[in-house]
Amino acid sequence: MRFKESSFILLILFIYIDAANILALFPVKLKSHYSILDTITTELASRGHNITIISSFPKSKKPNITVIDVSECITLSDATFSIDKFLKIKNLFSIIYVLLNYTNYFNEVFSCEPMQRLLNSSSTFDLHMIHIYNSNVMLALKKKFQAPHIYISVGSLMPWSTEIMGSPDNPSYISYPNTDYPLNSLKSTFFQRLYNMLGYITAKLLFHYYLFTDGQRAAKKYFNVNYSQIQEYAKNTSLMLTFSHFSINTARPLLPNVIEISGLQIKNASSLPxxxxxxxxxxxxxxxxxxxxxxxxxxxxxxxxxxxxxxxxxxxxxxxxxxxxxxxxxxxxxxxxxxxxxxxxxxxxxxxxxxxxxxxxxxxxxxxxxxxxxxxxxxxxxxxxxxxxxxxxxxxxxxxxxxxxxxxxxxxxxxxxxxxxxxxxxxxxxxxxxxDRPMSAMNTAIYWIEYVIRHKGAPHLCSAAVDLPLYQYLLLDVIAFCTFILITLLIMFYYCFKILIKFARTKSKLKRLDLKKRK
Structure with a gap:
């Protein structure tokens, strides 16, 4: 019954939202990831929105969908991901292997002729949907197409994803996805938490380093956008849809603009061949x-x-x-x-x-x-x-x-x-x-995508944490001030106590001398 009611509510909302022009930046050459992204765009198109997809997987023409095929420009192949190659690396550093295989990836995408035609067109969009995989560089397109943007994460939230949104990501109890230990109980050992923290820090450093080197060169070359501009764009992310669910990925604190959509691809089963x-x-x-x-x-x-x-x-x-x-x-x-x-x-x-x-x-x-x-x-x-x-x-x-x-x-x-x-x-x-959910994963995703469109980017969903420098986010300045006050008070107390003791001893000494004289 709840599902029917939710669907009816969504239908009512749909009536009051005009068809939007949406640019979907999904060039990554990973079929499993793209299947999720394609499911979302297909559903949006079926609800009347006009979708332009930058894709490495060409497909037959569908109503309301325009595909900009960049597959011929990308040299990364599935052969890169053989079992034997991945067996040579450890989970903690497997992200390094993936990033290294994306060298020159952004140059290939941005320089591709179909992409150049889009960049030189007069097209306008109401929303950007971006597949966040290993870089923020796709945000450089915001300089050309000014519009709110949302991120879609096909998998668990990575440390750089939570950083973008300002969402809590304490590695003491939230497992870094490339680690071997689910930190969901008091059974976690010191070394498991240490390993998790090292993976967390490594991932963040690699993300920023990779963005600053390979991706940044492409952004500068094609859009004249520097690192700090991309970081500013990232701070204004309206929404993040993440392919996770607390029943699988363990419970963690999430902001209102971070939405779990695991199972989005699951529809009613069809007849088998x-x-x-x-x-x-x-x-x-x-x-x-x-x-x-x-x-x-x-x-x-x-x-x-x-x-x-x-x-x-x-x-x-x-x-x-x-x-x-x-x-x-x-x-x-x-x-x-x-x-x-x-x-x-x-x-x-x-x-x-x-x-x-x-x-x-x-x-x-x-x-x-x-x-x-x-x-x-x-x-x-x-x-x-x-x-x-x-x-x-x-x-x-x-x-x-x-x-x-x-x-x-x-x-x-x-x-x-x-x-x-x-x-x-x-x-x-x-x-x-x-x-057991109030709405299906698909209806949840579509609701929040259209929510961002209805409310022109929905800036009210964004956390103030994204604008805070690290020392303010961790309250280091407040802790330092409180520590200074506490130490100052302790020192004052120490010297006051010392003076009182000295005064008491002096008074006692004088009293003894006075008694002695009287005798």
Whole structure:
């Protein structure tokens, strides 16, 4: 009932808002990220808004959507993100690897001919939507197109995201997404908190350093915008939509203009392709779904680890759907169905799916939690280990380190989850909490985007913290003043006490002398 009422309210609001011209700056070449961003723009277009998208993923023409395709200009390829390459780095510094692979990225985007045509046009926009990934540099376009802007974070809030919004981000209890420890209990050790703080500081320094070097050169070259101007633009961010939810990413304080939208891509399940549906339906003991996401490729794993999975899958009674990008899978048995693509949301919704083997990406985890499917996680990099450890701490997942993969470990983990109903029960509990919202994630996102448009950037949502220098934000000046006053009072008290003692001793001495004389 609440969902229907919320939808009716949104419909009423929609009637009173004119169609807006929105510029969506989504050039990043990460398919999983873009799928979320594309879902938002498609929904906005269906509600009458005119969307211009700067994209690396060209698509067929849709009503109210204009795509500026920059894919031919960007040299970064999916091959950059093979499993073997990421195994050479540690989670704490994996962001360095990602940033280094974006060298010259902004020059490629800004110099691209379709982008140049937009920059030289007379187009005007009511709102900018920007995918915040590793830089603020896209804000340089505000010099050309003066309009309020919102950020969309596809994943947990990074330290630089909270800094932009002025949102609390104390590393004593808020886990940095690239760390290995969910700091959601009193069980956190000193060294876990130290490691988390180092990751937090490193991420912030890298963000500003990267912005100041590579991205800043591009902003200066194409827009004559310097670092301080971009920082000023960032302070005026109207809204941040973040692909997170307190039931998955743990509770943390958020400002009113930081909105959680995890599960935004989840719609009512559709019918599966007949071949896949038949394969699942005919499995007497259920199905295991195995996918390492759109970025990491299962076929890049070593031969020994591939054979370990194949041997285990040949022994278990369940059938297996395996996302595999190559045309063939050597050693494939009859109970394995391979494909370069599966309709993941629809697959996970099928009641015969008993287990999801995943790398721990935010999109896949949100869909598994929504449908209550237990997880065997194989984290590789970035926030995947933290995502999975949080779910593991709820008793709904098991983690298998990639380096530990062999026939024995894979079989024991799969049997542990499938033969113990506790994992399923705990995931069902997580699912109930995850679904229990006043509005769907999509309606929440659209409401707040249109709210910013209606209120011309909604500056009243912004925190005063974004304008405070660090020493004022941390009250260092107030603490220093109070400390000075306290020390001054203590010193005064000390000397007053010292004088009183001296006076008392002198008076006592005089009194003794007077008594002595009288005698």
């Amino acid at each position: 007949k071949e896949i549906e038949k394969f699942i339906n005919e499995s007497e003991h259920g199905v295991i779904y195995f996918s390492m996401g759109s970025l990491l490729k299962s076929e890049t794993m070593s031969e020994a680890k591939r054979k370990a999975f194949l041997h285990v899958f040949s022994k278990v009674p369940q059938r297996v759907l395996w996302k595999w990008n190559n045309d063939t899978l050597p050693g494939k048995t009859s109970n394995i169905f391979v494909s370069k693509w599966f309709p993941q949301r629809d697959v996970l919704s099928h009641p015969n799916i008993k287990l999801f083997i995943s790398h721990g990406g935010a999109l896949g985890l949100s869909e598994a939690i929504y449908e209550g499917v237990p997880i065997l996680g194989i984290p590789i990099f970035m926030d995947q280990i933290l995502n999975l450890k949080i779910i593991e701490s709820q008793g709904a997942a098991e983690i298998l380190e990639y380096t530990d993969i062999n026939e024995k470990t894979v079989l024991s983990k799969i049997e542990l989850i499938l033969k113990n109903n506790t994992y399923l029960e705990n995931m069902k509990k997580m699912s109930m909490i995850y679904k």
